[in-house]
Each structure stands twice: as structure tokens, then as C-alpha cells.
Amino acid sequence: MVVSLVLGFLAMFVATMGMKCTSCGGDDKVKKARIAMTGGIIFIVAGLAALTACSWYGHQIVTDFYNPLVPMNVNESK
Numbered sequence: 001m002v003v004s005l006v007l008g009f010l011a012m013f014v015a016t017m018g019m020k021c022t023s024c025g026g027d028d029k030v031k032k033a034r035i036a037m038t039g040g041i042i043f044i045v046a047g048l049a050a051l052t053a054c055s056w057y058g059h060q061i062v063t064d065f066y067n068p069l070v071p072m073n074v075n076e077s078k
Contacts, residue, residue, distance in 0.1 A: 001053045007046035015039025 017024040018036030025031045064070050 001050060004046045004050035004053065007042055007049060011039050011042035011046055013039075014042060 015036055016022065016039075018032050018034075018039055020032060025035055
């Protein structure tokens with residue numbers, strides 16, 4: 001998740017540089033489009049990193065739930 005957050009902030013910075021209203025990269029429209037596309041690709045990678053982290057953690061929870069060796073928290077107050 002930390003990698004996803006860092007990549008997300010990096011993608012926002014790169015995508016902002018590729019916007020038409022900024023002066024980064026000069027007046028070359030092809031260069032600006034490539035910078036914006038790079039920001040979008042980094043956004044996709046950040047999303048995949050977040051999806052991987054959440055799926056991995058969810059799998060661990062389900063595996064522990066069905067594992068008979070993991071102790072249960074039983075309340076014995078009668």
C-alpha cells in the first residue's frame with residue numbers, strides 16, 4: 001500500500017506536468033501527450049499495487065479463518 005501511495009503521488013505530479021494548461025515541456029504537443037500518458041500508466045501501476053496488497057491481505061484473513069490450528073477467542077463467561 002505504501003508503494004501504491006507513493007506511485008499515486010508521483011503519477012499526479014507527472015500527469016500535472018503533462019496538462020495542456022502548464023508550461024512544463026514547452027509547446028510541443030507530442031511531448032506533452034507522452035508525459036500525460038506516462039502519468040496515466042503510473043496511475044494504472046499504482047492501482048494494481050493497491051489491488052495486489054488488498055487481495056493478499058484478504059487471502060490471509062480467509063486462510064486464517066478456515067485454519068483449524070488458529071486459536072478461537074471463546075468467551076467463557078456464564
